[in-house]
């Protein structure tokens with residue numbers, strides 16, 4: 605059978621994983637922070653965030669919904685391809701997913717990461733964990749990572765509509781004076797310096813998304829909302845510089861300069877992860893309430909049909925490229941489509957080299 609997905613015989617959804625019950629929280633945090641320089645106080649603090657939500661992260665349920673939506677989208681577009689799911693840090697683990705794929709006779713799969721941007725944490729670390737997962741698995745399927753999709757129209761347009769909807773939810777009398785506050789996960793400055801093939805891709809890619817959303821919101825509303833890129837979820841010791849400003853500090857700064865309203869746009873997250881429901885919906889919303897600022901949070905891409913259809917588009921694009929055909933790589937904004945195969949040293953591991961899949965190194 606020749607399908608649009610050839611040479612692939614499967615799709616693998618690669619994600620972070622999260623705890624599903626209180627007893628999972630400590631072992632999950634140990635998995636995430638093994639070998640990382642994260643202070644104990646930070647772990648206690650993050651453990652309390654999970655406890656506040658019954659010890660259950662929303663991320664796995666969101667991936668289950670995403671998988672169901674991807675399967676339905678592929679099937680209704682005539683693409684008969686099994687879809688698997690594995691996580692770096694919690695059950696179902698990557699090694700189990702790959703074992704199942706091998707047992708099912710899968711030989712070559714495309715992999716979609718639930719991270720839209722280039723950085724060690726969002727790309728190479730996943731590639732390293734994939735390499736580790738196949739290291740003891742003779743005959744494991746070959747894997748190709750689908751390109752970073754921060755600037756794919758399916759991702760950006762979902763976020764544009766979510767921003768417009770959140771603006772519409774602000775009180776009428778403050779809407780025109782609102783600021784857009786684009787939020788992503790903070791990372792160490794040194795990690796940003798080494799993101800992508802030439803460095804700083806993490807911030808550069810986020811800025812491109814922020815600018816494109818700002819332009820499209822202006823087209824729709826006739827108003828250019830002032831914007832900033834800010835960060836949440838800083839960890840690591842205080843002596844190590846991470847990307848700033850923190851979202852709470854930024855809201856305070858806006859308030860002090862007389863801004864009465866803000867829309868939080870979590871462009872760094874593809875669904876409502878713990879960072880979104882805790883750092884934004886709980887903590888940042890409380891900061892805004894204390895300041896007396898109106899504040900709405902835009903929805904994440906989640907299972908927006910455009911975002912789900914993007915997965916099919918990226919799969920078919922890469923499949924065609926692997927077959928040696930010319931491909932039309934859909935992108936919006938100022939940054940061109942990113943590479944299919946990561947170059948040597950792309951998103952360098954600052955702790956030293958570890959084997960990684962899906963790259964030329």
Ligand SMILES: CC1=C(CCC(=O)O)c2cc3nc(cc4[nH]c(cc5[nH]c(cc1n2)c(C)c5CCC(=O)O)c(CCC(=O)O)c4C)C(CCC(=O)O)=C3C
Pocket residue numbers: 620621622623633636637640642646647650661662663718719720723725726789790791792837838839840872876877878879
């Ligand atoms: C760039 C980035 C993404 C986005 C890309 C992607 O999506 O992969 C991301 C996603 C996520 N991060 C998550 C959770 C955690 N991240 C931590 C720690 C860290 N994250 C970092 C960066 C990122 N992280 C970094 C540089 C660290 C320091 C330690 C290290 O260098 O690795 C810690 C340890 C405690 C703490 O320090 O906060 C936890 C618990 C969850 C699950 C959430 C849920 O349960 O819904 C998700 C999706």
Ligand SMILES: [Fe+2]
Pocket residue numbers: 789
């Ligand atoms: Fe994280």
